[in-house]
Amino acid sequence: MHLHEMSFRRCDGHGCGGFGDSRGSRKHNGVDMACRPGSDVCSPVSGKVTKLGYPYGDDLSFRYVEVSTHGYRYRMFYVEPCVSVGDEVTRDTVIGKAQALGGRYAGITEHVHFEVMNSRDDFIDPTPIILAQQH
Template sequence: MTDNRMHSHAEHGNERENDMEKIIISPTGKCMRSDAAGAGFYGASRGGRIHEGMDFLCEPGQDVVSPITGRVIRLARPYAQGPYSGVLIQGDKVAVKMFYVDVTERPGDRVEQGEVIGTAQDITQRYNHPDMQPHVHLQIEHADPALFMGE
């Protein structure tokens, strides 16, 4: 007799990978940047430190969407001075922080994944590097460890 509830580890792995793909989406609908000013992937060199997030290409002024479903915890500022801003969003399984976004939502607001939450700012104006591409920075602040478990 066959038990239809039994799945191989490979099948479970694919299910988990598919679930993981849905937890976070690109806030700009575009890929990560890689230009002469630096690579936008997690762990990329930033001089004496590593990049702690991902930089997604954007057009300044374009809509930026929430990469997760959750609640706006607080607005964030990547630098002590200047016009750049961002947001911290807490979901059920992960919390994310984004920078270089003019956020329209306020702390306490619930946001859905894919919902417009602001517009992209032009970070290239802060740095004196002509080859830097405009981007929105996204980093994971907290994550449910169960997301990374093999079983």
């Protein structure tokens, strides 16, 4: 699935999925897009795979894929990677499969988390990127 084919997570008992929404003392630094676990997830942009990371230090079963281009880093969380660091990808490249979050957050809307950092390591609001792709 492409990001623009998913719907925004909105809110559930664990919080809301928008950029800047509260996460206790912190702010949500990405956007959550509802996605059924096991779905193929496409790269958000054309670029190069620069990292296969771990969102949670206490559970290394969860993964994220980072794709970089033009100084920006695009990260898709809760995706089991099927690509390798250094791979060139396009928006039609499947980068992995969506992982199930319900075992960690009971009742949560299953989703992928999308976040974008600029060259100064600031998180930027990815909402306009998704909306632009919906047209």
